Amino acid sequence: SQQGEEDPQALSIQEGENATMNCSYKTSINNLQWYRQNSGRGLVHLILIRSNEREKHSGRLRVTLDTSKKSSSLLITASRAADTASYFCLFQGAQKLVFGQGTRLTINP
Amino acid sequence: DTEVTQTPKHLVMGMTNKKSLKCEQHMGHRAMYWYKQKAKKPPELMFVYSYEKLSINESVPSRFSPECPNSSLLNLHLHALQPEDSALYLCASSQGVGLVYNEQFFGPGTRLTVL
Numbered sequence: 001s002q003q004g005e006e007d008p009q010a011l012s013i014q015e016g017e018n019a020t021m022n023c024s025y026k027t028s029i030n031n032l033q034w035y036r037q038n039s040g041r042g043l044v045h046l047i048l049i050r051s052n053e054r055e056k057h058s059g060r061l062r063v064t065l066d067t068s069k070k071s072s073s074l075l076i077t078a079s080r081a082a083d084t085a086s087y088f089c090l091f092q093g094a095q096k097l098v099f100g101q102g103t104r105l106t107i108n109p
Numbered sequence: 110d111t112e113v114t115q116t117p118k119h120l121v122m123g124m125t126n127k128k129s130l131k132c133e134q135h136m137g138h139r140a141m142y143w144y145k146q147k148a149k150k151p152p153e154l155m156f157v158y159s160y161e162k163l164s165i166n167e168s169v170p171s172r173f174s175p176e177c178p179n180s181s182l183l184n185l186h187l188h189a190l191q192p193e194d195s196a197l198y199l200c201a202s203s204q205g206v207g208l209v210y211n212e213q214f215f216g217p218g219t220r221l222t223v224l
Contacts, residue, residue: 033213040197041218042215042218043213043215045212048212095164101151
């Protein structure tokens with residue numbers, strides 16, 4: 001499958017804890033992005049990391065990219081109830097745009 | 110205006126109907142996308158338009174026909190659909206074109222049910 005793989009498929013944590021999700025892909029990429037989707041709605045862009053970057057931060061988000069392992073991780077620190085959503089990586093190669101399978105994150109109050 | 114709008118929000122159609130989904134953005138983006146998303150699955154790319162020209166068609170059946178009348182509008186014409194085509198159809202736009210795609214802005218989607 002050309003689709004990326006994400007793990008875990010589902011993650012349930014307590015509010016205030018950190019959440020980490022991982023994405024792996026198979027082809028070479030130009031960049032990798034992470035999106036959030038609340039139930040049955042459109043996706044919201046979170047962060048983009050280019051293939052020549054190794055780490056990027058945005059607020060409570062930290063993304064890493066390891067092109068040698070063809071993998072990326074998204075860390076959400078100090079989680080909040082509003083972070084409950086599905087998270088997808090999107091990797092972009094030559095004429096290819098492929099989403100990972102997604103991680104369903106539940107933040108318990 | 111950083112919004113992508115999609116109409117209708119919901120659509121129910123029979124297998125012999127012809128209908129259209131509409132998408133609009135006023136951010137000056139030159140790339141627009143259609144995705145199909147089944148429940149609990151990731152979005153799957155269907156089409157990409159770049160400068161109003163079709164640049165990617167992911168082997169989508171001909172019962173789906175995209176159209177980009179101008180740089181702000183994207184349509185998806187539907188004809189003779191099957192029940193398995195029932196899904197959430199998402200439109201997106203981005204500033205980047207060519208081989209470098211940037212941040213995409215998504216609409217809320219049209220939930221399509223084919224009876």
